[in-house]
Amino acid sequence: MKTLIVYSSLTGNTRKVAEAVQEVFGKEAYIFPVEEKPPADGYDLVAVGFWVDRGTADKKAQEYITGLCNQKVALFATLGAYPDSEHARQSMANAVALIDDSNQFIGSFICQGKIDPKLVEQFKKLPESHPHAMNPERAARHQEAAKHPDENDLANAKRVFAEFRQNLHTGGL
Ligand SMILES: Cc1cc2nc3c(=O)[nH]c(=O)nc-3n(C[C@H](O)[C@H](O)[C@H](O)COP(=O)(O)O)c2cc1C
Structure with missing residues (x-):
């Protein structure tokens, strides 16, 4: 095919x-x-x-x-x-x-x-009120993403x- x-x-x-x-x-x-x-x-x-x-x-x-x-x-x-x-x-x-x-x-x-580490660093700088601000749930997702595609x-x-x-x-x- x-x-x-x-x-x-x-x-x-x-x-x-x-x-x-x-x-x-x-x-x-x-x-x-x-x-x-x-x-x-x-x-x-x-x-x-x-x-x-x-x-x-x-x-x-x-x-x-x-x-x-x-x-x-x-x-x-x-x-x-x-x-x-x-x-x-x-x-x-x-x-x-x-x-x-x-x-x-x-x-x-x-x-x-996996998410580009440069983007992750940008997320970390966002204020808490921002929808993409870093929080434990987001950090866990990024850590999981870092293993993929596996x-x-x-x-x-x-x-x-x-x-x-x-x-x-x-x-x-
Ligand atoms: C500018 C930018 C925007 C992104 N937007 C999203 C998004 O809306 N949703 C999401 O789940 N991931 C988003 N990601 C994560 C990428 O889709 C993900 O890391 C992808 O695997 C990158 O694939 P690549 O290595 O083939 O470029 C974004 C990444 C970048 C750099």
Whole structure:
């Protein structure tokens, strides 16, 4: 199954997930950073990976996703929040909403990714009243995020994309 994998990644978390997805499709995977803006025509599946930026796909991924027409599209992402949180669900929903109706949405995968230490330092400087101010709950989440994506996340990404591949293969999607 000829698969295009396009990822947007600032600090490498989403790239790691992209490389795990690449393993699922083997020689039939074509992987590019989003900056290369690869044409999406001629593939059986287009998988686009993004990092969550203020509750949606980052800008570069947004541009790529909105430009897709007549493709089978799957999305994957990393974010600082917990992957089972409402914020994660909404962030992915916001990205899915960018997909043009001419495409077929196949499914998505999201997991935590460590937050840039520079950003964490900025959070620490915020006043208590700020919605992003540091507190014990936020610090715990950042500490957890710092361990991701881990081997388990990458295995889950592979499992999810292997399912997509299987479903496309058998015509279930
Ligand atoms: C400017 C900026 C904004 C971010 N916004 C969010 C956000 O809204 N929600 C969230 O859960 N994580 C947010 N993050 C955390 C990143 O999505 C997360 O660390 C991601 O794994 C980074 O992926 P990358 O290594 O592929 O760049 C933000 C990070 C940065 C730098």
